[in-house]
Amino acid sequence: MRLNGAEILCEALLREGVEVIFGYPGGAVLPLYDALYKYSQLRHIQVRHEQGAAHAADAYFRAGGKIGVCVATSGPGATNLVTGLMNAKADSIPMVAITGQVARSAIGKESFQECPTLAITQPCTKKNYMVRSADEVADTVHEAFVVARKGRPGPVLIDFPRDVQLEEAELKPTPPPPNGSRSIFLESKRKLEHAATLINESQRPIIIAGHGVLMSGASGELKQLAERNDIPVANTLLGLGSFPRTHRLSLGMLGMHGTYWANYAVNEADVVLGVGVRFDDRVVGNPDTFAPEAKLIHIDSDPSQVGRNLRVDAPLIGDAKVVLRALMPLIKGRRRRDWLQQIETSKREHPFPQVPENANLPPQFVMAQLDALVREDGDTVVVTGVGQHQMWVAQFVSFNHPDSLVTSGAQGVMGFELPAAVGAQIARPGATVWSVCGDGGFQMTVQELATIADEGLPVKLVVINNGYLGMVRQWQELFFHKHLKATPITSPDFIKLAEAYGIPGLRVSQRREVLPALRRAREHAGPFLLDMVVDGEVNVYPMMKPGGAFAETMEDPRWTGLRDMVG
Secondary structure, rough: EEEEEEHHHHHHHHOOOOEEEEOOOOHHHHHHHHHHHOOOOOOEEEEHHHHHHHHHHHHHHHHOOOOEEEEEEEOOOOOOOHHHHHHHHOOOOOOEEEEEEOOHHOOOOOOOOOOOOOHHHHHHHHHHEEEEHHHHHHHHEEEEEEEHHOOOOOOEEEEEHHHHHHOOOOOOOOOOOOOOOOOOOHHHHHHHHHHHHHHHOOOOEEEOOOOHHHOOHHHHHHHHHHHHOOEEEOOOOOOOOOOOOOOOEEEEEEOOOOHHHHHHHHOOOOEEEEEEEOOOOHOOOOOOOOOOOOEEEEOOOOHHHHHOOOOOEEEEOOOOHHHHHHHHHHHHOEEEEHHHHHHHHHHHHOOOOOOOOOOOOHHHHHHHHHHHHHHHHOOOEEOOOHHHHHHHHHHHHHOOOOOOOOOOOOOOOOOHHHHHHHHHHHHHHOOOOEEEEEEHHHHHHHHHHHHHHHOOOOOEEEEOOHHHHHHHHHHHHHHHOOOOOOOOOOOOOHHHHHHHHHOOOEEEOOHHHHHHHHHHHHOOOOOEEEEOOOOOOOOOOOOOOEEEEEEEEOOOOHHHHHHHOOO
């Protein structure tokens, strides 16, 4: 069967199981959009900015497990994808991006809306391609999906010249499916035994569970290992949900804004088992002082991450699920009452999380009330932007299930929260999706309210309106002599803004109003916005100074002062 390149692309996407495309049309992708007119099986979500398409495709995978696809035209359309591509690459999210390009004869001639898309996106994709003939389209699409999933996942981009989209070719047969079996390196058996010996001989072990646990579907194996051996579990930000937060062995998040006792446990541990974690600076702080008494076991599918930031005593390269299954028979079950009691003592001496009592509407109170609703609902996804509100969500909300938190990790992209909520809600149409937004980040991608309204997505938007770029203000206060420069921000009337898009809203400024407002938003059949006018000059604690040591984790001075007075 002869089809043009754009039609072959649609056929190839259907073969890969694609159901949804996030995109924005333009001149260089008009042949593709003409093909989409005929392929009603491919649902097209029209975002209002190409960056939103990339973030939505990213979150579509995080929430639902299927690779997201985004489309943009050439030139500025392609460059607008870059932030989303880099965010996906940094957080190991598979994605396929398709960009239009000028006709082959016009490439390199500074044609209208021409840009060197491959050169620009090479550093922020796992691989990128230019399709130079219609005959290449089907194989290129298939390879792109294989590459996006294989090893450490990441985004792949296909640059698609306009004339190739119109050129005809025979539709090739469906390629055989790739080998989906998981494996570990052959030399790992000896290293597995060494790692098991370290754990069996340890008195104070701790597991640090990262995003790789979720990516490999290893939450069950992680829980089994922890329970069988009484090993406490701390999570990275992106690892939240891989281990139930309400479990007796959960320590919550560790690192810069982690719980005091998670950081304490790492500092006191004699063995650290890192599973699917990169050990980046926000988790480790100062590498020279991280877990000073511990032997380090590191499980990761990407060999380049093992030993990159820390010295590793037992490297285990492979899929987390496979490695944990292979490791468990070698580990002796035992109870560690003394170690767990030591951690419980730290919890009593450093209570957390705490909601300030002397404030009008502290943001922590909003998060605590949101946590109450999240615990009530069986199928909930919380999406966040980046900054203080992100850290409060991580601290206060109990993520007890995998894929229940969608947030930007390594890149820390402000504005992620709104378009990511679009992708999460489409991936999980039956779930309650809460988008917790900073008042700064919300204004960066506010145009996606139109996408939410057009698609009738029942996203619940909670804007933490504190009048500041909060985390930047906090750093200026603590580390730059309180020189507040360009951090106070003004905002529009968020309720009127939402109503302009046909989205109802409610402003909240008192504690007694928070839970009823959250319930009202949840029960509303469509999208709903809550403008939470919270106290502005509130800091996130605990906090480890940049490049600091876990032993120097700072607590909220209000609580430490009160404890000192009582003591």
